[in-house]
Amino acid sequence: MLILDTNHFREFAEQRMIGQKLIQRLDESKDEAFLTVITAEEALKGWLAQIQPHRQRDRGVRAYHDFQECMDGLAKWFLLPWTHEAADNFDRLRDEKVNIGTMDLRIASIALEYNATVLTRNLVDFTKVPGLRVENWLD
Secondary structure, three states, X not given: OEEEOHHHHHHHHHOOHHXXXXXXXXHHOOOOEEEEHHHHHHHHHHHHHHHOOOOOHHHHHHHHHHHHHHHHHHHOOOXXXXXXXXXXXXXXXXXXXXXXXXXXXXXXXXXXXXOOEEEOOOHHHHOXXXXXXXXXOOO
């Protein structure tokens, strides 16, 4: 089982050259790929932040178009939930002083629950989580 971190999902959703390579690699993988509800939250917050400052008509149209594409992209994925087990993992890792960002630690906590590999560019932080498998398929 694979879980895409937000940076991998963003490349997948935007489908630039590197995103196309990721899509191909996911298609060739024997493992199923998922998103977490945490990644969905981060993606939506990012797109909403892009919409807010655009008061000009054309920029607003483009921002909402991009937001709609993000929503359409999210709709194609099964989102792994934030559960009591994930919350327990999160609390345990915090107690163990695993020092990474809250959202990354939440994604890691879900991945540990499902014994999944996290696909991320942020190897520096995710490798701090004991027992978590991580890979970077973008670089």
